[in-house]
Amino acid sequence: MSPAGFVSDQVLSAFHQRFPVRQHMWAGCVKLWRVELAIRNPSPSLLSEWLGRATNPTAIGLPANVIALIRNESTIRRSFAVLELPASLTAIPVPSRPFDLWPKPIADVPPSVLRPTSVEVVPFASDWRTAPLVRVEAVPVVAVQLGDTVEVHLGNAEPSALATVAAEQLQRASQDEWVAAAREHLTAIGDVRFENGVLWTNNLNSSAEPAWLRAGKGQMREVGIVVLEQ
Numbered sequence: 001m002s003p004a005g006f007v008s009d010q011v012l013s014a015f016h017q018r019f020p021v022r023q024h025m026w027a028g029c030v031k032l033w034r035v036e037l038a039i040r041n042p043s044p045s046l047l048s049e050w051l052g053r054a055t056n057p058t059a060i061g062l063p064a065n066v067i068a069l070i071r072n073e074s075t076i077r078r079s080f081a082v083l084e085l086p087a088s089l090t091a092i093p094v095p096s097r098p099f100d101l102w103p104k105p106i107a108d109v110p111p112s113v114l115r116p117t118s119v120e121v122v123p124f125a126s127d128w129r130t131a132p133l134v135r136v137e138a139v140p141v142v143a144v145q146l147g148d149t150v151e152v153h154l155g156n157a158e159p160s161a162l163a164t165v166a167a168e169q170l171q172r173a174s175q176d177e178w179v180a181a182a183r184e185h186l187t188a189i190g191d192v193r194f195e196n197g198v199l200w201t202n203n204l205n206s207s208a209e210p211a212w213l214r215a216g217k218g219q220m221r222e223v224g225i226v227v228l229e230q
Helices: 009-018 046-053 064-073 175-185
Strands: 024-040 075-085 088-092 133-146 149-154 163-166 192-195 198-201 212-215 220-228
Touching: 009 024, 009 133, 009 212, 009 220, 075 133, 075 163, 088 163, 175 192, 175 198, 175 212
Parallel strands: 198 220
Antiparallel strands: 024 075, 024 133, 024 220, 075 088, 133 149, 149 163, 192 198, 212 220
16 A cells, blocks of 8 residues: 555645645555444443442342343443554544545454543443444545644645644654655756755756655655755
8 A cells, every 4th residue: 555645746735835834744544443332331320320339239129121221321332533653543533434444454453442541441241232343444644743743634634633643653754765755756856955844956857747755664654845946
């Protein structure tokens, strides 16, 4: 899966206009873990709390089917979303729309995806109502470094950020990687210098050269706009 195919140059240009003063920018496709879990109801009824404290619920005189209904009320299902960045798993608000499924097989689910810290998860037992449901989606994102933090956005120029993470969580491309990217994608180059999200070169063959280059490795690569240095 090539990160270059998920975020277009037009979208990168929109982010460049929106964040003209930035240190670094990355683009690519990452996993979105969308999971539905059985959790303890954070707002149970008084009757449910009373039944939960009873040492012998069957002795209080309620029919067994009523006790079962009250117990079911104490467990609810809720959806969660976790964005998998190169160096971290970050909980985010559940997106309102689904994305394409991740195209490769998934071997394991990270434990923290199944155990969000903000709620009490009901352990999976023989009851199917406690079974977790997991969907892994492929989400195009653009990440912009502003100072010591990085804002991670959906790759469609939506105004609000999905998450904010520390800048060291994303790997910057080296000067050698920028030179290699320039030599691979530009037909004629001279000196290459990368600074504040701009790839400066003193030799471009024509105006038909690509506006953006990607450098580095992995699902998210650093991107830089190509500018002819006069």
